[in-house]
Amino acid sequence: xxxxxxxxxxxxxxxxxxxxxxxxxxxxxxxxxxxxxxxxxxxxxxxxxxxxxxxxxxxxxxxxxxxxxxxxxxxxxxxxxxxxxxxxxxxxxxxxxxxxxxxxxxxxxxxxxxxxxxxxxxxxxxxxxxxxxxxxxxxxxxxxxxxxxxxxxxxxxxxxxxxxxxxxxxxxxxxxxxxxxxxxxxxxxxxxxxxxxxxxxxxxxxxxxxxxxxxxxxxxxxxxxxxxx
Amino acid sequence: xxxxxxxxxxxxxxxxxxxxxxxxxxxxxxxxxxxxxxxxxxxxxxxxxxxxxxxxxxxxxxxxxxxxxxxxxxxxxxxxxxxxxxxxxxxxxxxxxxxxxxxxxxxxxxxxxxxxxxxxxxxxxxxxxxxxxxxxxxxxxxxxxxxxxxxxxxxxxxxxxxxxxxxxxxxxxxxxxxxxxxxxxxxxxxxxxxxxxxxxxxxxxxxxxxxxxxxxxxxxxxxxxxxxx
DNA sequence: CGAGCGATTGAAAAGACTCAACCACCGTGG
DNA sequence: CCACGGTGGTTGAGTCTTTTCAATCGCTCG
Numbered sequence: 001x002x003x004x005x006x007x008x009x010x011x012x013x014x015x016x017x018x019x020x021x022x023x024x025x026x027x028x029x030x031x032x033x034x035x036x037x038x039x040x041x042x043x044x045x046x047x048x049x050x051x052x053x054x055x056x057x058x059x060x061x062x063x064x065x066x067x068x069x070x071x072x073x074x075x076x077x078x079x080x081x082x083x084x085x086x087x088x089x090x091x092x093x094x095x096x097x098x099x100x101x102x103x104x105x106x107x108x109x110x111x112x113x114x115x116x117x118x119x120x121x122x123x124x125x126x127x128x129x130x131x132x133x134x135x136x137x138x139x140x141x142x143x144x145x146x147x148x149x150x151x152x153x154x155x156x157x158x159x160x161x162x163x164x165x166x167x168x169x170x171x172x173x174x175x176x177x178x179x180x181x182x183x184x185x186x187x188x189x190x191x192x193x194x195x196x197x198x199x200x201x202x203x204x205x206x207x208x209x210x211x212x213x214x215x216x217x218x219x220x221x222x223x224x225x226x227x228x229x
Numbered sequence: 230x231x232x233x234x235x236x237x238x239x240x241x242x243x244x245x246x247x248x249x250x251x252x253x254x255x256x257x258x259x260x261x262x263x264x265x266x267x268x269x270x271x272x273x274x275x276x277x278x279x280x281x282x283x284x285x286x287x288x289x290x291x292x293x294x295x296x297x298x299x300x301x302x303x304x305x306x307x308x309x310x311x312x313x314x315x316x317x318x319x320x321x322x323x324x325x326x327x328x329x330x331x332x333x334x335x336x337x338x339x340x341x342x343x344x345x346x347x348x349x350x351x352x353x354x355x356x357x358x359x360x361x362x363x364x365x366x367x368x369x370x371x372x373x374x375x376x377x378x379x380x381x382x383x384x385x386x387x388x389x390x391x392x393x394x395x396x397x398x399x400x401x402x403x404x405x406x407x408x409x410x411x412x413x414x415x416x417x418x419x420x421x422x423x424x425x426x427x428x429x430x431x432x433x434x435x436x437x438x439x440x441x442x443x444x445x446x447x448x449x450x451x452x453x454x455x456x457x458x
Numbered sequence: 459c460g461a462g463c464g465a466t467t468g469a470a471a472a473g474a475c476t477c478a479a480c481c482a483c484c485g486t487g488g
Numbered sequence: 489c490c491a492c493g494g495t496g497g498t499t500g501a502g503t504c505t506t507t508t509c510a511a512t513c514g515c516t517c518g
Binding site: 409410411421422425426429441442 | 465
């Protein structure tokens with residue numbers, strides 16, 4: 001169970017940081033971040049930022065999961081990404097100096113640190129490795145989103161579900177996928193009812209196992225075959 | 230009509246450059262680019278790069294139009310973006326040092342210059358304005374693609390067509406939209422037949438005017454209303 | 459002038475959505 | 489401790505959008 005305090009999380013011992021964009025920080029930089037950042041405990045379903053608000057800095061997930069989503073015209077959410085421990089969120093719109101076009105909300109209780117815009121931009125100016133890491137990350141995400149678009153445009157809901165589950169498999173690693181049916185539907189881009197019917201099919205085909213909310217993948221290969229990858 | 234030669238195009242007089250990412254270049258930098266780049270004339274439907282190949286540099290569109298697309302499982306193209314004069318293409322995958330996940334092909338005859346990876350990366354290292362411009366551009370495109378995903382996932386084909394035409398309106402400016410039905414369908418993400426039927430509807434509703442391939446928008450407001458923006 | 463490709467139309471089928479009802483689990487308050 | 493209410497999950501039926509397939513048209517290029 002998570003520490004529920006607003007206790008300070010030390011960057012140097014942060015599990016996620018090593019493999020994150022901030023893995024390249026020298027001791028001095030890390031100490032500076034450590035001294036200037038704000039740590040916060042978030043409950044489930046708490047908002048990090050809203051669509052339309054202006055970025056003031058970046059969020060660094062120490063522990064927990066965050067969904068990044070947009071609201072369509074009828075208020076239906078479209079989940080664009082799910083971020084987990086070690087990932088940074090909120091910096092994309094910061095660079096373009098425009099309001100957020102997506103919103104971010106915790107999916108479970110989380111510990112998340114906040115680094116101010118100025119601190120972060122200063123680090124980027126002085127640290128070419130960090131800078132290049134950011135550029136690389138932005139580029140990689142652009143490619144991912146191109147794939148996402150093509151999938152949405154050309155695949156059936158069944159294929160998209162398989163594709164989405166493969167993505168979720170990487171996010172949840174060994175853990176079973178733990179999302180509400182609605183969130184899952186909003187990631188796949190379909191109606192909740194359709195999603196439930198397809199989950200049932202997958203279950204009957206022995207591809208997944210379901211325990212209330214939690215979904216375990218039994219047959220990854222079939223999933224790949226259906227997703228067409 | 231376009232110059233059909235492989236004549237050198239001078240950066241300092243390039244119409245597109247002023248408003249492009251390379252607008253920030255000092256004279257010295259510009260001269261260096263000018264001396265080291267390669268200029269090429271492309272026919273209609275010629276490929277700049279293919280999905281799966283490795284980026285060797287960036288393409289700078291002096292004149293003409295280029296579609297950026299992915300091929301889905303059944304070979305159907307999904308157009309992700311249409312680039313025009315002044316835009317640079319091909320640098321996104323270059324940063325991530327991975328093969329292209331999209332392909333690029335001219336939509337019409339074009340003059341396009343090529344700057345090698347090394348030259349470009351060197352410029353980025355030494356020119357913070359260029360660097361920040363690139364980061365800003367990448368971020369902006371990420372936001373655009375988030376919108377694109379949400380549209381694909383939640384809107385009807387009719388709404389998506391309206392949305393796509395608004396985008397095309399900005400690209401073609403005063404000119405009528407000039408795309409094959411198939412390309413248009415591949416941008417909207419639908420079957421060609423469906424697209425044609427919807428164009429007919431739009432025509433009957435007085436929203437557009439069609440002359441063979443060329444589509445002129447008569448009523449932009451209606452388009453916005455349908456797109457839900 | 460003919461071949462061929464892009465554009466168009468029609469009809470039928472499939473996929474997905476909506477709406478409505480129902481179920482099951484969970485925490486609350488009596 | 490149990491009944492209650494509420495939320496999230498599930499199912500069924502009907503409808504609508506969109507796709508698919510097949511056929512036809514018409515323009516352009518050699």
